[in-house]
Amino acid sequence: xxxxxxxxxxxxxxxxxxxxxxxxxxxxxxxxxxxxxxxxxxxxxxxxxxxxxxxxxxxxxxxxxxxxxxxxxxxxxxxxxxxxxxxxxxxxxxxxxxxxxxxxxxxxxxxxxxxxxxxxxxxxxxxxxxxxxxxxxxxxxxxxxxxxxxxxxxxxxxxxxxxxxxxxxxxxxxxxxxxxxxxxxxxxxxxxxxxxxxxxxxxxxxxxxxxxxxxxxxxxxxxxxxxxxxxxxxxxxxxxxxxxxxxxxxxxxxxxxxxxxxxxxxxxxxxxxxxxxxxxxxxxxxxxxxxxxxxxxxxxxxxxxxxxxxxxxxxxxxxxxxxxxxxxxxxxxxxxxxxxxxxxxxxxxxxxxxxxxxxxxxxxxxxxxxxxxxxxxxxxxxxxxxxxxxxxxxxxxxxxxxxxxxxxxxxxxxxxxxxxxxxxxxxxxxxxxxxxxxx
Numbered sequence: 001x002x003x004x005x006x007x008x009x010x011x012x013x014x015x016x017x018x019x020x021x022x023x024x025x026x027x028x029x030x031x032x033x034x035x036x037x038x039x040x041x042x043x044x045x046x047x048x049x050x051x052x053x054x055x056x057x058x059x060x061x062x063x064x065x066x067x068x069x070x071x072x073x074x075x076x077x078x079x080x081x082x083x084x085x086x087x088x089x090x091x092x093x094x095x096x097x098x099x100x101x102x103x104x105x106x107x108x109x110x111x112x113x114x115x116x117x118x119x120x121x122x123x124x125x126x127x128x129x130x131x132x133x134x135x136x137x138x139x140x141x142x143x144x145x146x147x148x149x150x151x152x153x154x155x156x157x158x159x160x161x162x163x164x165x166x167x168x169x170x171x172x173x174x175x176x177x178x179x180x181x182x183x184x185x186x187x188x189x190x191x192x193x194x195x196x197x198x199x200x201x202x203x204x205x206x207x208x209x210x211x212x213x214x215x216x217x218x219x220x221x222x223x224x225x226x227x228x229x230x231x232x233x234x235x236x237x238x239x240x241x242x243x244x245x246x247x248x249x250x251x252x253x254x255x256x257x258x259x260x261x262x263x264x265x266x267x268x269x270x271x272x273x274x275x276x277x278x279x280x281x282x283x284x285x286x287x288x289x290x291x292x293x294x295x296x297x298x299x300x301x302x303x304x305x306x307x308x309x310x311x312x313x314x315x316x317x318x319x320x321x322x323x324x325x326x327x328x329x330x331x332x333x334x335x336x337x338x339x340x341x342x343x344x345x346x347x348x349x350x351x352x353x354x355x356x357x358x359x360x361x362x363x364x365x366x367x368x369x370x371x372x373x374x375x376x377x378x379x380x381x382x383x384x385x386x387x388x389x390x391x392x393x394x395x396x397x398x399x400x401x402x403x404x405x406x407x408x409x410x411x412x413x414x415x416x417x418x419x420x421x422x423x424x425x426x427x428x429x430x431x432x433x434x435x436x437x438x439x
Contacts, residue, residue, distance in 0.1 A: 002093070003089070004076045006096055007076075010113065010115060020112075021118055022121065022148040024106055025119075026125065032125040032126045032128075036128055036133060038135070038136050038138045039136070039137050039155060039156055039272065040140070040150075040159065041054075041160075043161030044164040045325065047140065047159075048139065050269045054137050055137045056292040056296035057293055061282070061284055064133050065137065070139065073299055073300045073316075073429060079120060079124070082131045082133060091127065096119075099123050099126070117142075121141075121149060135156075135282075140182070140185060145180075145183075157276060158185050158186050158190050159193045160210055163182065165350065176202070176205035177209075178206065179207070180213070187219075189218050190217075192210070194211075194221060194222070194223055195223075195224035196223075196225060197264075224267050228243065229243035230242045232252055233252075238256045238294075239256075239257075241263055243267065245274045253290060256295075258329060261325040261328070299433065300429040305433075310417055310418055311419045312419075316423075317357075317358075317423045320350055323353075323357035324357045326361070327358075327360050334418070338362075338364070339364065340405060340414045341364065341421045342422045343367060343368070343424040343428075344369050344427075345376045345424045345425050347375065351376060355384065355385065355388065359388055363391060364417065365385050365393070367385060368396060368428065369398060370424070370427035371427050371428075375427075377396070378396040379394045381394070405420050
């Protein structure tokens with residue numbers, strides 16, 4: 001077996017929250033997570049983009065930076081990256097074997113086996129330590145309090161990007177409960193950056209849960225949702241915005257990740273960077289900061305891969321909040337356009353709520369299937385979309401669905417469509433991206 005197959009064999013242990021297994025494994029590995037400087041990021045949506053803004057900005061300022069994200073879209077190695085390069089296969093093989101040797105010792109000694117995510121996290125810590133990264137941007141896998149990344153002792157800043165309904169079977173049935181789990185990454189005295197917009201009693205409860213935890217831990221809480229900004233440009237070529245953070249003015253900050261939600265993500269990242277700068281944790285040159293923000297990319301998130309008719313857009317809108325952000329982005333950048341959406345979802349998601357937003361984007365669909373045991377069947381999804389008054393074909397095989405959609409948009413059944421939008425599960429978007437780019 002190669003490294004990825006060995007790692008994926010741990011999938012049978014499921015996703016079990018708790019730090020005991022990670023703590024024991026890392027101790028046996030010599031605690032590679034010690035002596036690294038972390039930016040720790042949790043949240044329902046946006047944590048991947050915030051991670052990328054910070055990663056790109058620090059790199060542009062000359063630092064060696066590691067980034068740990070999940071899930072991957074096209075190749076497993078995407079999850080562990082240093083200075084713009086994914087972890088090489090050979091390094092992944094070596095570190096996997098090193099970790100699994102200690103896992104076997106643990107199990108032989110009567111300990112529970114680590115989960116797949118915990119094994120990957122240990123590999124990442126080993127790699128970041130070996131590369132002697134100046135900083136590590138560490139994205140939480142699930143929740144916060146019991147996530148294996150929460151083994152770190154004291155990050156430079158703790159960030160919570162947003163709170164919405166997802167993974168309710170493990171995180172709680174209310175936004176306040178979910179926020180409490182995510183706020184579990186808050187450490188004593190560490191600055192907290194939060195961007196939870198209060199728009200309802202439920203989101204107010206979530207914001208209060210984070211504020212309460214920050215207060216208990218003696219942390220200064222920076223609420224990004226209360227910071228004003230002005231958008232100076234917002235079109236398909238990019239966005240610029242101007243804001244004041246304390247007494248520091250940032251004018252015409254450029255980003256190329258599209259969507260109003262990406263301004264929120266950039267504001268969150270900028271606030272965290274400014275806190276670290278003021279605390280003397282980093283040295284930042286303004287022009288390089290702007291360059292880093294402009295160059296930041298988060299593949300598979302409102303990614304325009306073809307900029308002529310038909311436009312081709314990829315978006316991993318896999319929960320209610322992501323679907324609503326996609327609806328707003330399509331409304332802003334492609335108003336009045338005829339859109340064909342190719343979608344596939346997991347059956348354990350709130351499919352009807354996701355469809356509420358999708359059906360506001362278009363009434364023309366192709367239903368397909370992500371590569372996952374948890375997939376919702378294409379025919380079942382097509383029937384659901386049809387029952388809500390839209391037109392939907394079922395093409396179960398994603399490769400066939402991609403080729404069919406693009407072909408029919410060029411000169412066929414869907415030739416009147418201006419945009420082909422692939423949206424839904426990240427498992428689907430990763431597959432589609434691989435097909436389009438030929439890898």
